[in-house]
Amino acid sequence: MAKKKNIEEPVKASGLFTYAPAPESPAAAGDIATSYGHFIGGEFVDSSGSEALKTVNPATEQVLAEFAQGTDEDVDRAVAAARKAFADWSALPGSERAKYLFRIARIVQERSRELAVLESIDNGKPIRETRDVDLPLVAAHFFYYAGWADKLDYAGFGPSPKPLGVAGQVIPWNFPLLMLAWKIAPALATGNTVVLKPAETTPLTALRFAEICRQAGLPKGVVNIVTGDGRTGAALTAHPDVNKVAFTGSTPVGRAIAKQLAGTRKKLSLELGGKAANIVFDDAPIDQAVEGIVNGIFFNQGHVCCAGSRLLVQESVQDELLDALKRRMATLRVGDPLDKNTDIGAINSAEQLARITALTDAGEAEGAERWSPTCELPGTGFWFRPTLFTGVSQAHRIAQEEIFGPVLSVLTFRTPAEAVEKANNTPYGLSAGIWTEKGSRILWMANRLKAGVVWANTFNKFDPTSPFGGYKESGYGREGGRHGLEAYLDV
């Protein structure tokens, strides 16, 4: 485009017509019990301990339910149940295992509204995302790995690859049901049995998934769910009868697990933090790049390990792009996660909100310039305005540390080489985005970026057929696709 005149256009909140609230009914989430135990050996059982934790709705701060803090004994029981089920489950022909997985996938689809609403209530993410992104992907993962169950001989891991045994899986709170699907679907398809621990702020959909396992007639003990906080997770990953550990979560916890498992025969896959660079060149499709930037960092309140939290923009289009980005950010609707028109929901917990606040304060203190659209935030609950930092340099904390919130740091570059250098200059290496109309540049960049996933002219797109995982402190191992099978096979 010809040189842009610098018009000071007021950035204003969206339009003349304010959308009336379009709330999804909380009742659609189904009955939420006042307290939950574990799901072990196909039964809902009480914990052996008396300690209970509470899960709250982050949008209202209301307690939704109590759930058990899993003890060592609970973990022991669950692992034993999984071990017992392993013999029969792994001996089933792949085509039989596939039937169960297909059945689970179909039940997830049938109950998707219920699961979407429950996920939104427990996690704080907008119903628009659980309905349109999370649940379709959950079903897709089960369908996809169901398809592999009887074709493992042809997956490229040699003839008749064998399952590992009992998989201990620990998942985070940002995509509770989706991470469960990423972990459970390939494990079951390959003939393993699992003990899964959901995050302590979001256990409800995993427990609802336990019901689905029963509805699907899944043999007892193939899937076990033990709830609790980090102590329960540590007991699970340390358990001597667990053959495989899969963890998604923060880098410090991942590092602790790696230490814990070093020297054992357990197989480990880690999917940890990230600080992705979203790189915009001057020939990028500007309007779509703005959408990609927004989707990259504000999707799921920025609670995404592969979020495009560092915007690297070519200096020549910086002003134009930032004007467009601010204009677009002003139309984001923050509020009630159950409103179908909400774009950004609640921050998952008070603890996470405090962390985001501390890091953004540090950004200001270190001299970066902060900008947020003026939008009203609800009185109760945990909220954070979508935030943009300009004038950020690599030496700022907000350019180095994972914020895990709706906060974007903007840096600039002048040449492709500089973009690569800055993009790779982080301890992480999970994902990256490239925006340019030049195909050869996309390939040139993708070859040089140290990131497990590189998106071109898009961002935060997931598909069960595509492997996902990191470099450096973002972990190791891959989930999804044919590569995702390897983590659960003895190869």
Added chain:
Amino acid sequence: MSTVAANAPGVAGSGLADVAASEASLRRFLHGLPGVDQVGLEARAATLGTRSIKTAAKAYAIDLAISMIDLTTLEGADTVGKVRALCTKGRTPDPTDPTTPRVAAICVYPDMVATAKAALRGTDIQVASVATAFPAGRAALPVKLADTADAVAAGADEIDMVIDRGAFLSGRYLDVFNEIVAVKEACKRPDGSYAHLKVIFETGELQTYDNVRRVSWLAMLAGADFIKTSTGKVAVNATPPVTLLMLEAVRDFRAQTGVQVGVKPAGGIKTTKDAMKYLVMVNETLGDDWLTPHWFRFGASSLLNDLLMQRQKLTTGRYSGPDYVTVD
């Protein structure tokens, strides 16, 4: 109503005055516009289509949509009686409810302009006429100009011209540009004022989104008051992604030149639900400034009745049938 006189100085002051100095400079400019990523554009349009418009917002949007309609009849079989009936419908869309807003304009062929003008006397409803050898646009320039002048002389307030898609697709951008300039001149009335010029691209024939962005800028630079997707006479007419792209183009054009241009999706928009999606796109891409009949129109004939039925549902709480709205 903006005219060339109002339009030209803005463009001149924006550094774009010389863009159309030669075929080469015009091409350089149009090809230098940011590209369009197909996947991203379509995804954005689809996302905007999921906004949930209920209750008060829906009532507001329905009335707004009715007031933005260019109620259209463009058939070979059009008669004076048919056009008069359409004009009556435009004045009182729902005879059972006088609070129903009027439509923005009645759109007819040039030979029906005088009839429509007479039938609409005393209202502020505009008469729009498709000129320039609509819908194919395959006639010599003098014929197109005569067609336009004839419609203007008959009293047309707005001229919907079609561009020469053949010239555009073969890269003769300057020819298209000059033709729009000439037609705009033919819109001039004896008193010096101009009929409002809407330029129809027939985006279904232009095929690519890059072409849509280029032709939007081309028309705006040439002085279009409105840019319009299509004639309604081909297989693919207005689509949400194409309209979104044109909304982005008028937004960028105003930011650069200070000149505001209207947008009119036409053809294939039949239901209230469709219309809501377009209004949401305008709302979230351009905001208040374009959410008026002066800057956004729907080219439609069957949309109105669906809007009226939805309107009745909101007021009565019940769905009525097609016999509760008039057929013309």
